[in-house]
Structure formats: C-alpha cells, structure tokens
Amino acid sequence: MPSSQDPDYALLFRNNQRWVDRTNSNKPGFFQSLAQQQAPKYFWVGCSDSRVPANEVIDLAPGEVFVHRNVANVVPHSDLNALSTLQFAVDVLRVEHILVVGHYGCGGIKAVLDNARVGLADNWLGHVGDVMERHLTLLDSLPDAQTRHDRLCELNALEQAHNICRSTVLQDAWARNQRLTVHACVYGLKDGLLHDLGFNVREPHTVIAHYAHALDGLRQAG
Numbered sequence: 001m002p003s004s005q006d007p008d009y010a011l012l013f014r015n016n017q018r019w020v021d022r023t024n025s026n027k028p029g030f031f032q033s034l035a036q037q038q039a040p041k042y043f044w045v046g047c048s049d050s051r052v053p054a055n056e057v058i059d060l061a062p063g064e065v066f067v068h069r070n071v072a073n074v075v076p077h078s079d080l081n082a083l084s085t086l087q088f089a090v091d092v093l094r095v096e097h098i099l100v101v102g103h104y105g106c107g108g109i110k111a112v113l114d115n116a117r118v119g120l121a122d123n124w125l126g127h128v129g130d131v132m133e134r135h136l137t138l139l140d141s142l143p144d145a146q147t148r149h150d151r152l153c154e155l156n157a158l159e160q161a162h163n164i165c166r167s168t169v170l171q172d173a174w175a176r177n178q179r180l181t182v183h184a185c186v187y188g189l190k191d192g193l194l195h196d197l198g199f200n201v202r203e204p205h206t207v208i209a210h211y212a213h214a215l216d217g218l219r220q221a222g
Helices: 007-026 030-036 078-093 107-114 120-136 136-140 146-165 168-175 204-221
Strands: 042-047 063-068 097-103 181-187 192-202
Touching: 007 030, 042 078, 063 078, 078 168, 097 146, 107 120, 107 146, 120 136, 120 146, 120 181, 136 146, 146 168, 146 181, 146 192, 146 204, 168 204, 192 204
Parallel strands: 042 063, 042 097, 097 181
Antiparallel strands: 181 192
C-alpha cells in the first residue's frame, strides 16, 4: 500500500491487488509470460476519453493491443508523438492492423462544432476544425446538431486514418510488402458497439478509392 493517506489514491492499489489475485487465479503464469515479450497484432489510435478503454472495447487482454490516445484521436503529420508511436508499432512490434477509433459523444468534437474555447487544447483541436471546414457542405446539410456531431466524429476518424496511410511510416512499410491494414472505426458510448466506417486499406494504391468509398457512405447516411 502507498504511504499516502489519500483514500482515492489508496483505492487504486487495492484494486490493483484484487486484479492481480484474480488474474493469477484464472490464468496462472500470465504475468511471467507477459513480461517476456510484447507481440500485439493490433495498434489502436483513440481518444483520451475515459469512457473508451481500448482493451475492454475489443475484449483483448494486456499485451494484445498497442495503444496511442490523445484528445479527439488526431494524427497530424507534424505530431512526433503520434508518429513515433506509429513507427514503433509498425517497425518494431510489427502490428498487422491499425485502428483509428473515434467515438460518438466526443467532447473535443463538440467543442469544435460549438466554437467553444477550452484552453490550450483549442490549438490541438484546430486539426478537427480543419476536418470540419473540409466537409462543411456535408455537415451543413444535416438536419440537427446531434447528427452533425455524430457525422463529424465519423469524418474525423476517417481523415486521421487517411493521414496514417499517407505517412512515411506506412508508405515505407507497404513498399517493403509488410502486411498491414489501416481501419477507420467509431465507438458508440450508448450501446458499446464498434462501427466500421468502410475504410480498410492494405495497399497504398487503394487509399484514394477506399477514402472516396467511405466518404460516399457517410454522405448517404444522411
């Protein structure tokens, strides 16, 4: 137990011990095995939102998914944090699937739509603002604020997946014939379901066609 008298902090250590005991009981040797290697097949790029825990959403154990999270699941070409994590996942861990996962009810997306100031993060959310401006005609055609919010959550996930495909990390991996597929998805807070957005790219020459197909699907969704 920690020396801190803060009950909220101490709770974490009790929870941790309970989780360790349960895991050891259900899967003897799990931690010893996990410590020997990291070989995930999946790389999850998601939002920092506390309601979207990557491993739990796709029901995978520790060690099975490599994760990068930030506000509104953004992957700009200038962000060395995201790109370094991507490069490690692709070049070192040799993941086979990259999932860019947005989620309905995203606070960052809402701030952009409402033109609301949240602080320093406004500069980061400018990337989402770029997505909004790129698809303003589509968003303005929608009947209400909730539908516009949901659609921008989807469009943002699609655009970030597209950014990953255009990165030097992916272009180099595909050039050496590495088996690697990029997916765009969105997660529903209200039902817990993961939704595919129709963007599933495994070859560089199909990026444009897959992007157009996925975007057309979002347009038709109304």
